Amino acid sequence: MSAALKDMIRNPTVAELELVARYAALKADPRRERLFEAFALTGLPHRRNEEWRWSDFKAAVGALDASATPPADDPLASEGVATLKFTPQGYVAPAFLPPGLRLLPKDEVQAMGGAEDAPLGALAAALSGAKNAPATLMAEVTGETPVRLHMVFSGPGAINAARIMFLVRPGAELQVSESHLGGAAFSAALVECTLQPDARLSRVVYQRGGKGEAQAITALIHQEAGAETKQTVLAFGARVARIETRLVHQETGSHATLNAAYLAGDGYHVDFTSHVRHGARACVTRQVTKGAVVNGGRGVFQGKFHVPRNAGQQTDASMQHNALLLEEGAEVFAKPELEILADDVQCAHGNTSGQLDAAQLFYLRQRGIPLVQARALLTEAFIAQALEEAGIHEEALRAQASAWLAI
Amino acid sequence: MLKIENLSATVGEGEAAKTIINGLSLSVPAGEVHAIMGPNGAGKSTLSYVLTGREGYEVTGGSATLDGQDILALDPEDRASAGLFLSFQYPIEIPGVPVMTFVRTAMNSQRKARGEPEISAPDYLKKSRDVARLLNLDADMLKRPVNVGFSGGEKKRLEIYQMMMLEPRFMVLDETDSGLDIDALRTVAEGVNALRAPERGMLVITHYQRLLDYIKPDKVHVLAKGRIIKTGGPELALRLEKEGYDGVLAEAV
Ligand SMILES: Nc1ncnc2c1ncn2[C@@H]1O[C@H](COP(=O)(O)OP(=O)(O)O)[C@@H](O)[C@H]1O
Ligand SMILES: [Mg+2]
Numbered sequence A: 001m002s003a004a005l006k007d008m009i010r011n012p013t014v015a016e017l018e019l020v021a022r023y024a025a026l027k028a029d030p031r032r033e034r035l036f037e038a039f040a041l042t043g044l045p046h047r048r049n050e051e052w053r054w055s056d057f058k059a060a061v062g063a064l065d066a067s068a069t070p071p072a073d074d075p076l077a078s079e080g081v082a083t084l085k086f087t088p089q090g091y092v093a094p095a096f097l098p099p100g101l102r103l104l105p106k107d108e109v110q111a112m113g114g115a116e117d118a119p120l121g122a123l124a125a126a127l128s129g130a131k132n133a134p135a136t137l138m139a140e141v142t143g144e145t146p147v148r149l150h151m152v153f154s155g156p157g158a159i160n161a162a163r164i165m166f167l168v169r170p171g172a173e174l175q176v177s178e179s180h181l182g183g184a185a186f187s188a189a190l191v192e193c194t195l196q197p198d199a200r201l202s203r204v205v206y207q208r209g210g211k212g213e214a215q216a217i218t219a220l221i222h223q224e225a226g227a228e229t230k231q232t233v234l235a236f237g238a239r240v241a242r243i244e245t246r247l248v249h250q251e252t253g254s255h256a257t258l259n260a261a262y263l264a265g266d267g268y269h270v271d272f273t274s275h276v277r278h279g280a281r282a283c284v285t286r287q288v289t290k291g292a293v294v295n296g297g298r299g300v301f302q303g304k305f306h307v308p309r310n311a312g313q314q315t316d317a318s319m320q321h322n323a324l325l326l327e328e329g330a331e332v333f334a335k336p337e338l339e340i341l342a343d344d345v346q347c348a349h350g351n352t353s354g355q356l357d358a359a360q361l362f363y364l365r366q367r368g369i370p371l372v373q374a375r376a377l378l379t380e381a382f383i384a385q386a387l388e389e390a391g392i393h394e395e396a397l398r399a400q401a402s403a404w405l406a407i
Numbered sequence B: 001m002l003k004i005e006n007l008s009a010t011v012g013e014g015e016a017a018k019t020i021i022n023g024l025s026l027s028v029p030a031g032e033v034h035a036i037m038g039p040n041g042a043g044k045s046t047l048s049y050v051l052t053g054r055e056g057y058e059v060t061g062g063s064a065t066l067d068g069q070d071i072l073a074l075d076p077e078d079r080a081s082a083g084l085f086l087s088f089q090y091p092i093e094i095p096g097v098p099v100m101t102f103v104r105t106a107m108n109s110q111r112k113a114r115g116e117p118e119i120s121a122p123d124y125l126k127k128s129r130d131v132a133r134l135l136n137l138d139a140d141m142l143k144r145p146v147n148v149g150f151s152g153g154e155k156k157r158l159e160i161y162q163m164m165m166l167e168p169r170f171m172v173l174d175e176t177d178s179g180l181d182i183d184a185l186r187t188v189a190e191g192v193n194a195l196r197a198p199e200r201g202m203l204v205i206t207h208y209q210r211l212l213d214y215i216k217p218d219k220v221h222v223l224a225k226g227r228i229i230k231t232g233g234p235e236l237a238l239r240l241e242k243e244g245y246d247g248v249l250a251e252a253v
Helices: A014-025 A030-040 A120-128 A359-368 A371-387 A391-406 B044-052 B076-083 B099-113 B121-134 B139-143 B152-166 B182-194 B211-215 B233-244 B245-252
Strands: A084-085 A090-094 A101-106 A137-143 A145-168 A173-195 A200-207 A213-223 A229-237 A240-249 A253-263 A268-280 A284-293 A298-307 A314-325 A329-338 A346-354 B002-011 B018-028 B031-037 B057-066 B084-087 B094-098 B170-174 B202-204 B217-222 B227-232
Touching: A014 A030, A014 A314, A030 A120, A084 B057, A120 A145, A120 A173, A120 A213, A120 A240, A145 A200, A173 A229, A173 A314, A200 A240, A200 A391, A200 B002, A200 B044, A229 A240, A229 A371, A229 B217, A240 A253, A253 A268, A253 A371, A253 A391, A268 A284, A284 A298, A284 A329, A284 A371, A298 A314, A298 A346, A314 A329, A314 A371, A329 A346, A329 B094, A359 A371, A359 B076, A359 B094, A371 A391, A371 B031, A371 B099, A371 B152, B002 B044, B018 B031, B018 B057, B018 B202, B018 B227, B044 B057, B044 B076, B044 B084, B044 B170, B044 B202, B076 B084, B076 B099, B084 B152, B094 B099, B099 B121, B099 B139, B099 B152, B121 B139, B121 B152, B121 B182, B139 B152, B152 B182, B182 B211, B182 B227, B202 B211, B217 B233, B217 B245, B227 B233, B227 B245, B233 B245
Parallel strands: A084 A145, A137 A145, A145 A173, A173 A200, A173 A213, A200 A229, A213 A240, A229 A253, A240 A268, A253 A284, A268 A298, A284 A314, A298 A329, A314 A346, B031 B202, B031 B217, B084 B170, B170 B202
Antiparallel strands: A084 A090, A101 A137, B002 B018, B002 B057, B217 B227
């Protein structure tokens, strides 16, 4: 390894040195270099980086040995739906592709806009293309009927780095479900999606990592005129898990629903971070995040709406985050941010964290429902709103939540 | 059946704890319906919460038994499984939990606690339909979240629906008549009367005599300042209606 490479990250940890070594072993490419540099500016993000102050990857990622825990089960898989698998060894394309979907494996790394703002997204892009895998997997969605695709990201291995770029053509629709099941010590996934005019994306994400694993799931969504995104995430966390969505309303009349629910058990950390830019007139964002955390668990919510002075007129945006602290010792950190420079806008936000309602609990118990079950029932009802838009996956997500709550 | 002896209880925590039930004794034999009447703030609702084990209500003396079993030592859910039911003066809203889910979960929890098998889905639905019809409840209402967006009267009818579904052995009805118009009152009373049985007991808390025209009590107790100050037959309720509480209260001193 050259001295220059080694010096890219200041005071590198063992894991960071390994990441540098992995990068150095890949085919040299100026775009890859740019991406890795974008990562190297922060290195593994840590608490002194403002955007990462509650989710310290540097501290959480030790040596990058294969994870000790097997991947979680996949509740979203279903017969007859094309499944794309990303593993530490590369990707496995489905045996058949649905009509309207074209996969275009690229041997050259593709550029990534705003790489500096998403260091772990940049890292995923810089490290993609190991061995037999393409540097970037591109996918084009066309046609009149919705295209369904399931993607699984799981170990075993040390590092699972994956990148896929969707281009949804005008009026086309992509229904993608993703299961991020862990099994690798460190996984970094980057999902990019450009929605051309009147294109639609529905994205359902299930995340469940091991107690010793670090996971970063980054999505970059670009919306042109009249495009629409509906996103639902259910996350159980990992030692540290970050689910980040960066969405840009690029042209007028675009619409986004970003819902998420998290359930953090003892020793699990879930971070939801989102950044929505209202870069065109009359765009709509609806965001609901609900969480429940027990003693020893940690939830993080960082939501930001950015509405520029001229471009963002007639923005209609709302952000809501509600957390339940189920036990003493549960921790939730929340930072809702509205950066509104335009004057003709409707923006609302709400942020609460608290306990289950004592009167409701008593009412359930008076009817004979045991305390533990009463808590589970109320908690499930509490997060249910965040899963309402998950369509055909709503039931599977609710079942997972309810099974977790029953323990 | 229900036997309360010299019961005292406080509401509130630490320094702020106030004695609300103060040496109350009362006994309802199986098969009987007793009414408790009393002025506002007398401690009627407090008594119902003490009996059912609500948090924040602390028993400081005396006892309460149901068929000889000390209920005050049980968790609220175990009191419910033992057959104690409270129709709340102010029913609680449970957003996100449909009535159907709620009542079925409650029913099966109680059955499980008693070592009985769960009710099958068709049996539950049939029973639910029958009860809803009797109480004039819209089937759609049972699909909605518990009490959310219900009118005062609907909430009270839903309490009685739950009572009829769960078939408790001992029922405490706290001001079930408030918020009901005369037709609804009649319907509700019909439901309550349907549950009267030799092996069941009932404590009907009310502010007005009106309800007792429809649910005929065996005895009427007057509760004031945390204890029973007078007990009589149904004629006592009529007298209270005519003269107000002042006369009876003055007599008792
Ligand atoms: N949670 C509470 N904290 C403090 N005081 C209470 C509380 N609940 C009831 N009380 C007081 O206890 C007394 C009896 O109340 P309640 O039992 O509701 O009366 P009733 O049902 O007979 O009208 C009232 O003076 C009331 O203010
Ligand atoms: Mg009362």
